[in-house]
Amino acid sequence: MNRIAARELSMVIALVAIWAFFAWREPVFLSSRNLSLLSVELAVTAVLALGMLVVLLPGQIDLSAGSGVGLTGAVAAVLVFWHDVPAPLALAIAAAGAVLVWSAMGALIAIERIPAFIMTLGGLLVFRGLHWLVIRNQTVPVVEGGRQNLYSLLTTYYLPPVAGYLLAALAVAGAAFAMLNARARRKSYGFAVDDGELTFLKLFVLAQLVFLAVIVTNGYRGVPVALVVLSIVAVLVHQLVTNTPFGRYLYAIGGNEEAAVVSGVPVRATIIGAYALMGGIVALTGFMQTAYSGASTSTVGSLMELDAVAACVIGGTSLRGGRGTVLGVLFGALIMASLLNGMTLMAVSPEAKYIARGAVLALAVWLDLRLGQGK
Amino acid sequence: MSPPVVLEARGIVKRFGGLTALGDVSFDLRPGEVHALCGENGAGKSTLIKLLSGVHPHGSYQGQILIDGRPAEFRSTRDAERAGVAIIHQELALFPEMSVGENLFLGALPRRRGRIDWDRVYADAAATLAECGIALDPAARVGDLGVGQQQLVEIARAVARRPRVLVLDEPTAALAQHEIVTLLELVRRLRDRGVACVFISHKLDEVFAIADRITVLRDGVAQGTLVATRTDAGEVIRRMVGRRIEDYYPRRTREPGHTLFAVRDLEVVGPDGAARGLHGIGFEVRAGEVLGVGGLMGAGRTELLMHLVGLWGTRRSGVVELDGRPLAADSPRAALREGLALVTEDRKRFGLVLQQGVAFNVSLSSLGPLRRGLLVDRDREVKSAMETVDALRIRAQGLEQPVGTLSGGNQQKVVLGKVLLTAPKVLLLDEPTRGIDVGAKLEVYELINRLTAEGRAIVLVSSELGELVGMSDRIVMLCEGRVGGVFGRGEATQERLLAAAMGRLDRAA
Numbered sequence: 001m002n003r004i005a006a007r008e009l010s011m012v013i014a015l016v017a018i019w020a021f022f023a024w025r026e027p028v029f030l031s032s033r034n035l036s037l038l039s040v041e042l043a044v045t046a047v048l049a050l051g052m053l054v055v056l057l058p059g060q061i062d063l064s065a066g067s068g069v070g071l072t073g074a075v076a077a078v079l080v081f082w083h084d085v086p087a088p089l090a091l092a093i094a095a096a097g098a099v100l101v102w103s104a105m106g107a108l109i110a111i112e113r114i115p116a117f118i119m120t121l122g123g124l125l126v127f128r129g130l131h132w133l134v135i136r137n138q139t140v141p142v143v144e145g146g147r148q149n150l151y152s153l154l155t156t157y158y159l160p161p162v163a164g165y166l167l168a169a170l171a172v173a174g175a176a177f178a179m180l181n182a183r184a185r186r187k188s189y190g191f192a193v194d195d196g197e198l199t200f201l202k203l204f205v206l207a208q209l210v211f212l213a214v215i216v217t218n219g220y221r222g223v224p225v226a227l228v229v230l231s232i233v234a235v236l237v238h239q240l241v242t243n244t245p246f247g248r249y250l251y252a253i254g255g256n257e258e259a260a261v262v263s264g265v266p267v268r269a270t271i272i273g274a275y276a277l278m279g280g281i282v283a284l285t286g287f288m289q290t291a292y293s294g295a296s297t298s299t300v301g302s303l304m305e306l307d308a309v310a311a312c313v314i315g316g317t318s319l320r321g322g323r324g325t326v327l328g329v330l331f332g333a334l335i336m337a338s339l340l341n342g343m344t345l346m347a348v349s350p351e352a353k354y355i356a357r358g359a360v361l362a363l364a365v366w367l368d369l370r371l372g373q374g375k
Numbered sequence: 376m377s378p379p380v381v382l383e384a385r386g387i388v389k390r391f392g393g394l395t396a397l398g399d400v401s402f403d404l405r406p407g408e409v410h411a412l413c414g415e416n417g418a419g420k421s422t423l424i425k426l427l428s429g430v431h432p433h434g435s436y437q438g439q440i441l442i443d444g445r446p447a448e449f450r451s452t453r454d455a456e457r458a459g460v461a462i463i464h465q466e467l468a469l470f471p472e473m474s475v476g477e478n479l480f481l482g483a484l485p486r487r488r489g490r491i492d493w494d495r496v497y498a499d500a501a502a503t504l505a506e507c508g509i510a511l512d513p514a515a516r517v518g519d520l521g522v523g524q525q526q527l528v529e530i531a532r533a534v535a536r537r538p539r540v541l542v543l544d545e546p547t548a549a550l551a552q553h554e555i556v557t558l559l560e561l562v563r564r565l566r567d568r569g570v571a572c573v574f575i576s577h578k579l580d581e582v583f584a585i586a587d588r589i590t591v592l593r594d595g596v597a598q599g600t601l602v603a604t605r606t607d608a609g610e611v612i613r614r615m616v617g618r619r620i621e622d623y624y625p626r627r628t629r630e631p632g633h634t635l636f637a638v639r640d641l642e643v644v645g646p647d648g649a650a651r652g653l654h655g656i657g658f659e660v661r662a663g664e665v666l667g668v669g670g671l672m673g674a675g676r677t678e679l680l681m682h683l684v685g686l687w688g689t690r691r692s693g694v695v696e697l698d699g700r701p702l703a704a705d706s707p708r709a710a711l712r713e714g715l716a717l718v719t720e721d722r723k724r725f726g727l728v729l730q731q732g733v734a735f736n737v738s739l740s741s742l743g744p745l746r747r748g749l750l751v752d753r754d755r756e757v758k759s760a761m762e763t764v765d766a767l768r769i770r771a772q773g774l775e776q777p778v779g780t781l782s783g784g785n786q787q788k789v790v791l792g793k794v795l796l797t798a799p800k801v802l803l804l805d806e807p808t809r810g811i812d813v814g815a816k817l818e819v820y821e822l823i824n825r826l827t828a829e830g831r832a833i834v835l836v837s838s839e840l841g842e843l844v845g846m847s848d849r850i851v852m853l854c855e856g857r858v859g860g861v862f863g864r865g866e867a868t869q870e871r872l873l874a875a876a877m878g879r880l881d882r883a884a
Binding site: 185189190191192239243244245248249251252255256258259260261262263264265266322323 | 730
């Protein structure tokens with residue numbers, strides 16, 4: 001067993017330990033209803049973390065993500081509730097605005113060389129102020145009471161049970177096809193591949209997990225649409241970072257920016273692109289998180305940037321850039337979401353929640369250093 | 376009778392996993408001698424000196440290390456330092472923001488009543504520098520010094536600890552000719568004071584200029600210890616490579632074609648103001664031709680190449696033409712698009728993404744053409760990477776081996792492979808053979824022959840005069856940002872080139 005495997009194993013053990021602990025203290029943790037809610041919370045945390053991955057890979061960071069979540073959700077909510085703009089249009093306007101603003105931040109970072117940490121720290125404060133300005137320090141619901149729109153459905157719509165199973169079957173079949181295809185290709189290139197049994201085992205575990213998730217969520221109200229959104233975003237981001245020139249450039253810039261420049265990598269365009277993408281993901285997360293709260297309030301999105309960074313780091317992403325995977329980030333997000341959900345169930349005080357989140361983050365980085373690179 | 380031995384290694388065997396880095400190496404060092412270690416990259420030189428200096432601790436190898444005839448068990452570099460073994464690594468380990476004096480005594484700064492005694496720091500530093508014959512201000516900021524001067528500071532720092540054994544790992548790799556002279560002078564001075572020096576260098580002329588004895592390593596096995604005055608470079612090379620190299624520089628000239636690359640009256644201001652710049656530079660390179668560019672450190676060779684791909688300085692006037700069309704490359708990306716490619720001298724810094732694999736690095740500059748729709752076409756990518764590995768004979772365990780774990784020669788081939796995949800018409804090669812072993816050097820030279828035979832033009836920057844003379848069809852010597860002289864293939868001798876580099880062509884000619 002190599003060091004990477006040891007690291008991954010320790011993360012699985014950590015997750016199992018967290019779940020076991022909460023299940024022991026609060027048996028309701030494992031109920032269909034709670035796991036269903038957890039999956040929605042996971043979706044919100046993980047989508048933002050996947051955006052953060054795209055920004056961290058080239059060695060940048062986005063500290064403004066959390067207040068951006070609050071702001072984009074607020075803009076959409078205000079358009080819908082106060083100005084009677086149709087929900088799809090409101091979401092589109094807010095999302096387009098976010099992409100523009102994040103592209104501008106990316107341009108300032110890439111072209112004017114303002115350090116990303118400072119630029120987005122400024123963004124954090126500016127967006128928080130704008131957020132409160134936009135909602136005039138009130139509570140702005142995402143929809144009129146008792147009704148539904150595209151905005152509110154983001155976290156309240158559940159697929160019918162049959163559709164859930166159908167989707168799960170499709171997903172597993174797709175994953176099996178992709179894995180076997182990739183394995184055959186790697187073999188034809190003469191690259192190292194897992195042996196057949198291990199490949200089968202991985203697929204088997206994946207299929208079980210997917211169907212288990214569907215069975216559990218069907219036990220409540222069905223597969224949450226937010227989980228479907230997360231799956232789509234995860235597949236897209238995975239494709240983007242591993243199989244497109246843009247994704248390769250992200251890794252190259254994070255690995256060695258000077259070499260990337262000399263190699264003809266469009267460094268500036270790539271970094272601006274990463275932030276533009278982050279803008280879109282911030283908006284998507286903003287809609288989901290605000291919808292999950294039911295209304296835009298002054299606290300929506302607060303500190304979410306740190307949960308996103310934590311999820312990335314726990315999932316093995318390097319803060320110096322050049323290293324990180326989608327699967328790792330999903331895992332890190334699951335750990336963070338589980339912790340928060342469990343602590344809420346146990347009615348842990350907000351003070352203790354902060355302390356626990358911070359401790360877990362530090363612990364994860366320490367484990368990463370001890371078990372990961374070994375350099 | 377045999378002379379006294381200060382340090383001895385007996386029957387050293389060192390394995391990394393299944394790989395044997397050193398197989399039964401013995402080696403001894405006498406006070407007041409310079410003992411050179413020669414061998415290709417991967418021959419085991421670095422491993423050996425890491426054992427001698429405690430980087431690989433006692434117990435991680437078999438065999439014995441003796442100091443003054445008594446077994447020594449270094450568990451750390453600190454143990455080795457205490458026993459009087461000081462090592463100067465290839466990569467400089469100085470603090471650029473601190474002064475020379477601070478760097479000399481860092482870790483052992485003299486104190487008075489708990490506070491650092493700055494007067495003594497600078498007095499002691501001045502004394503140490505004087506002792507080494509280094510004319511530097513102890514209060515100067517290290518980051519403001521040139522690489523050559525920093526190397527001297529590094530040695531002075533070791534000397535300040537009064538070592539009995541001084542190990543120098545390729546101390547001249549980054550230095551220009553006149554700086555090398557200063558450094559060798561310093562090593563001689565230390566030797567005459569009785570310090571035993573281990574000297575590692577790829578440059579055999581230096582080895583013969585300084586060494587008393589030479590031990591050759593090949594594939595982790597000692598190939599004998601030679602007395603420098605009773606052997607020659609041919610013998611050392613023969614033992615290093617295990618075969619005889621008749622011709623060091625296998626340049627095959629051919630009838631050049633049309634002018635492919637032209638630079639006229641280039642006036643460039645450097646980023647740090649008017650202090651450094653390029654003035655009135657002009658040259659032409661024809662298809663199938665190698666234009667050598669030489670000069671001392673700071674003459675503007677690297678700056679010229681960097682400027683041509685948009686990485687250095689601001690152009691005030693002058694024209695650059697590629698294949699008859701004006702070229703205005705403001706970035707390496709734009710230059711690559713036009714068919715002008717740069718291979719930098721510092722491959723780890725400017726050439727490679729070290730933690731990524733061979734295929735990743737080789738295809739990095741060509742991902743656009745390797746695309747199918749939105750995605751990178753893995754089949755074509757792997758195919759072209761494999762062809763590159765075969766064509767350049769890159770020795771790697773596979774296309775996914777991180778390039779940081781390859782030897783210097785193979786890393787250089789990966790950089791060359793990446794550039795060649797973009798099908799450039801003109802290649803700018805900055806010190807393409809720096810720090811790589813003899814075998815890989817020959818392969819690079821053969822590659823230069825092949826590329827020019829295909830009708831490409833090459834600008835070859837080198838600080839090794841032999842290489843310039845041996846591999847260039849014409850040579851431009853730069854001197855303080857200006858052209859100091861131009862030489863045809865028959866006219867260039869090392870003496871004349873050096874004279875041009877120092878701006879004294881008239882007197883030498």
